[in-house]
Structures are given as structure tokens and as C-alpha cells.
Amino acid sequence: MSTHRDPPPPLIILTLAFLNGYSSFAAPSDVSGTNHTATLHLRPHGRMYEMLELYSNDDYDLNWDTTPPPPTPSRGTNPQSCDYNPCRELQTPCAQLAASSGCLCPGVSGPHVAPEPPDLKRLSMEGPAVVVQWCAPSSVVTRYEVVVGTLEPLVFGEDQRSGVVRGVGQGVEVCVVAVNDAGVSERQRRSCTMYEPPGDSSLALKAGLIGGALGLLLLLSLAVLLWRHRARRKADARITQAMEETLLREGNGRG
Secondary structure: OOOOOOOOOHHHHHHHHHHOOOEEEOOHHHOOOOOOOOOEEEOOOHHHHHHHHHHOOOOOOOOOOOOOOOOOOOHHHOOOEOOOOOOOOOOOOHHHHHHHHOOEOOOOEOOOOOOOOOEEEEEEEEOOEEEEEEEOOOEOOOEEEEEEOOOOOEEEEOOOOEEEEOOOOOOOEEEEEEEEOOEEOOOOHHHEEEOOOOOOHHHHHHHHHHHHHHHHHHHHHHHHHHHHHHHHHHHHHHHHHHHHHHHHHHHHHHO
């Protein structure tokens, strides 16, 4: 490691140069021609030459720059967003991704603020159980809880985005809440829903058959009523015609 040397003032260097014979002035009689201007010749030698050589190495620069060097870019200046999906199961926390690759994470509330509600995405049947799927909020979360009606909450890890629950009946409210050291997220419309089991295809087929049979029966009934109505009108017409003919014959007989 080289030792830092304070640069000597130029006035001191010039003074030492004059004292040690670094300069010689030519007398007017020694100057050729009629120009009697004194000429200064600097010829470094001896001790002063060694001093000048000492201060002319790489450790010393008369034109030194006191401006501090620009800061070295940190690893966190990468403008790329982290490959983070809040709905992905077993997703690595974005803070860890940012620490390892220097990517950018979306803004999140700190651990001293109660988390925002998760987004409840879907309820689906898996045999006799129900699978609940959700997405993480933009908050620090230590665990998730799935609440089914008045039952005890089911606890899931901070990196989980789905859970299997049982005992979910039709019309029962299902909610997902996020928890950290500051509190529990509020139950909102985005994090709660009423469970409606999917319809049975066989029941739908039976309902369709029954509806079709009822429709056919109604059409037959309408056809029978129409036929009877027309038959009655024809019978009435024949009776009326017969009565007119009888009255006409009686009138002719009297005449």
C-alpha cells in the first residue's frame, strides 16, 4: 500500500530550486545580439532533482481531483419486476426474490400493519370435501385461516394458496382471512362467499324429462279441447239447420 503524500506548495518548490542552484541567469553580456533580456534556465540536478522525481511518481498529481467517486450501483437497482405470482401455490416470498436477484417487488404493507383481505378465487368439490383457493394480499402475512360458518378456523401456512375443508353445507359462508403480528384482515366481499354445490347431472336429466312429459300432456289436453269445441260447433250447426228445415216445412203445409 502506497503512503499518501501531501503535495508541496509550488512556492516552496521554487524557493528550494533557487536556493539549490536550479536556476541560472545569464548576464546581459553573455546574451548574443542586442537583446539584453535575461533568460531563466531551470536544470534540475542534485537533491532537488531527487525531490522532484519523488513527487512526480504515480502517487502524486498536481491536478488531483477531490470529487468523491460515484457510488457503486447496488444489486437492488435492477428495474425488472420479480417473478412473483400471489396466487401461486408454495410461492417464494417476494422479499427473498428481491434479496437474491435484485428485482422489484410490488408495494406491501409492513409487519406492524394488519394485512389486507385475501382474494377468494374459487370453491370446488373434491369428493366429500371442498377445495378453497385464494390469492395473497399486498401485505406481510404469517398465516391464513379458512372460516366455514361457525366452525373453528382451519390454519394454513403463509406460502399456501389453497386448502381442503369439510363439513361445508349448501348456503354456508366461507371466508379466508390473513393474519400477522399486527392483527387479522377484515371479512369483505372479496374474501367471503356463500357455498353453492354444483348441480347433479342426473337430477337435471330427470327434471328435463319430467318437464318434457308435462309439456306434451299439456299439448294433448289443448288438442282434445280444440277438437271437442269444433265438434260441438258442428253439432249445434246441424241442430240449427234441422230446426230451420222443420219450420220451413210447417210453413209450407199451412199455406
